[in-house]
Amino acid sequence: MNAAPDAIPLLDLSAARRQDGAFDPGFVEALRDASHRVGFFQLTGYGADMAEVDQLFDVTRRFFELPLESRLELDNRLSPHFRGYTRLGHEVTRGRPDAREQLDFGPERPAVDHYPPDQPYWLVQGPNLLPDQALPELRPVCMAWAERMSRVGAELLAAIAVSLELPEDYFAEPFQGSPAWMAKLVHYVGGVVADAGRQGVGAHADYGFVTLLLQDQVGGLEVLPPGSDTWIPVEPIPGALVVNLGEMLEVATQGYLAATIHRVEAPPPGVDRYTVPFFWSSRLDAVIDPVPLPPALAAWSRGISDDPHNPMLASYGANVLKGWLRAHPEVARIHHPELIRTNE
Template sequence: MDARSESIPVLDLREARADDGSFNAAFIRKLRDAAHEVGFFQLIGYGAAQGMVDDVFDVTRRFFELPLDDRLKLDNRKSPHFRGYTRLGHEITKGRPDAREQLDFGPERPALSDYPADQPYWLVQGPNLWPDEALPELRQVSMEWARLMSDVGDELLKAVSVALELPEDHFAEAFEGTPAWMAKLVHYVGGVVEEAGNQGVGAHADYGFVTLLLQDHVGGLEVRPAESDDWIPVEPIPGALVVNLGEMLEVATQGYLLATIHRVQAPPPGIDRYTIPFFWSPRLDAVIDPVILPPALAEQARGISDDPDNPMLASYGANVLKGWLRAHPEVARIHHPHLVESGQE
């Protein structure tokens, strides 16, 4: 392993807590350093049952091997909630198409038809689209994975709170009842989407709290830490989760924690890459207050690395709606033209 890959720390969740249930100081130090200096780390020992990783990759591959007509039955253009299947080259990052296709899903909740006009983010809540006829096991395997990732995300957020010298339940209220987590099954295909070039996914930061990514052996994920112009590859570790923090934590800590910019290079033509990202996120109506950092940490806060064309927001619902409208302009135009016209994208 070269020096660049070694700069992405590896943490073991089995070392997180002592026998008395409290967090281990050594684990907290490693987590704090990773979250402040790099904004990315890899996580092992997170409790996946034997064969679970293989099962989720297997069902993901089989979904993308279905005939296109079967996948298009789940076309996300049918969903006002941005759920379902996105065709190759039809998700947009930084104004360019990405060289990937994907299936987006989230908590199974009914759509809301009555919500305040100043809270349009409630429209992202709604039913998932599943291939129950063509691949019935996909729903069960995917939702079992999401349940495990919810537990891992919750535990890591508690550890982040302790690393900030806060009670471990500091962020708990924002997640009570109906956390609006999101997940994807993703297939990268190089050399097919001409407009994408080598862009698997363009450079961006995630807009939630904690991202947990399961990546296969192909690689292509790169990160650019703060105050650096260098892109660092995140070398695949079999079964490990790649963890990064989102904009909500950067905003809350005035930049002490990083929502690190990252991108994915498309694989070479003829090579398939599969990933399963999970975004541990609070309720849609959660607004995150600034964290009062202890003086030693406050001195190291960088301030928010805001993009004037894509500002970070303290309202989770506003942040996620902004992201969906930009990433899926066709869905926005079909189902939410009033939001496009009002400039909320």
């Protein structure tokens, strides 16, 4: 079970359930192995055809082809909720700028005006900044994709629960009502951000539950599986999703499931890379208790791979706010200076 991986597993979601509606044991076993041993896998058969994928990449490219002044009308420094457009080199990973620009969006909800002082994570809820005038087709295309990814994320969490010998609805309650999913349109550009070097995105783990990434054919994503010192490239498969697990599941299972470290190498100068990551995430006020693993699985738990400079938290809202404050220091300084000191 703990053999070092040398490739990213490939799973087919269309084979996840049998005709009677129960999860297929073979799929569950493959999912358990991928989730524990690697923390990453690629996924086909999730319901989207290539026309839908191509449409999403088309609006993504067209957004980043808009004049800079149009994109800056959506500058995330205007949003106290960390929504909108981030310029090249203005997102930071491990203290270094990333060689990418992006558009962050989430559920379209009103801002929370009043919340308890010990729950500042509510500030990440709010309206999106999307190009409704310059590119009106982007919103419906992206929101339709988010709806599909929400269904895929929920189905995968149900299968993960079964793989842990739990009821398939075990993780459902924290998502009921107002799941705080997040998504991005991302454009990697090499050779432009001098301080980034070859860093498209620095080494990190995701802080939610399940990440569903659609990547183009350029490549550059690399994974460092638990217990390994060898980075594994995630080779692009047309239309497939790259799936990885976040810190909330690692915390909940005491490290049986892995929030695996990964990074992106910037493309060569003159080459564009586009991706659309979607982060299936619970309500902001959800707190995830430890999972009652059966002894046979608990024996393989690795413990939490905690970084003292980036502690994993059982409160999803606290975990996600910590991530936003670190990744977008300019937004934090402008809108939330009182929170910076506690997250340095």
